[in-house]
Amino acid sequence: MTRSFRSRRILEKSDIITAFKMARVFESDEPKLLRAIGWYSKGKLSNNTFDQFFSYWNVIEIIGSCYHTPTERTKSGVKNQVYQCFIENFGDIDNWGLPEKWIDSMHEKRSQIVHGGEDTTLEAIDETSKMIPLLEDTSNRIINMIIDHKYDRNDFLHFDF
Template sequence: MRVFNVELLVYGSVLIKRAIDFSTEKELDLGNIFQSDISIRPSKQGFLISTTVFTADQDRAYKVALLFVGKMLDILAMRTNSPLNVSLNEYRQIEGGNNIRAVIDRAEFIYCFRIARDLNLNENRLLRAFSWYRKGLYTEDPFDKFLALWNAISVVADGYCNDNERTRQGIINKIWDCFITLWGECVDWQFIDGDERWINDNNDIRNKIAHGGITVDVQYVENVISKLPIVQNVAYKFLSQWSERLGNNILIDLNAV
């Protein structure tokens, strides 16, 4: 066992104005605490982040760093609501024409690492849903994007719905239950416009994509693409408000604290 320093490139529409250095506790498993040194530097693609990890070999060091930084990015992606992906110094061209970037400072990075650690230990389902949402933001394949966004909704619904005879009948009823808990009756659900088939229809699309039960043609792909903006808006609102319901207001304005 030894200490390794792993450097990763995070690409996305974020801006780091100056170098940032701090230490934070890494606790991917309960009680297994290691103080990691974090160093963040600006990059044209987003930012470079290096972290120290204590493990057996280089291969495991990379995997641990990827997991550790990835959980922080799950929180940061929710806060910025923008695609963030990580690689081992792999160049990727950011989509042209996007000159608007979220400015991330030291306090926000520290906050995201802390919240990620707390959720990993205490609300792992919620953190897993954030991870699916981040994947939905950065993946370019429309089917993968739809699956990731719908999985984000489903993970929360499956983990936090009320336990009753109706919700035991399946994920559709679990999502209904959670939406009603947050927003009341369907007519009041933002973005959905009172469509009582919305959950059923989108879950059916999810199942067809996941199980390969579709004929892939241009019309079907365009149909899925047309649904993505609303699914993303609903997923983002649902995840952020359910997080707040659990006492984790991840969107808190750090400047107002």
């Protein structure tokens, strides 16, 4: 099977070493972050719309459930934890760059897919596929936001001289 990628980046030895350094640190210090990165990777590699949706939404749920300040509201479930995480990392809801009630609608779509309530018609798949780019971008942004809040990326860089 041939995969179609938007770009073909040529990796250097230093890129591989940097990635392994990050993975080793995340494995011991931030295993949930590493798990979220794994789901993001799965979404990037999948050609199945529902797998992509589920993979990217898993990133958001994992990050949201682990990287939020507990409040009375966050005791009410993962959706509220995601909201709190986004507030803490992206600021006021008007600064998120997301449609109104986006978290609610994505959470509802996830529930429909997981519990079998989602149609598998071509039209339903097409509608879900339209949600993927923003979901992918948002999951990428939240991963990077957490990494940047917790680490200095320069500490992971490897230079070949």
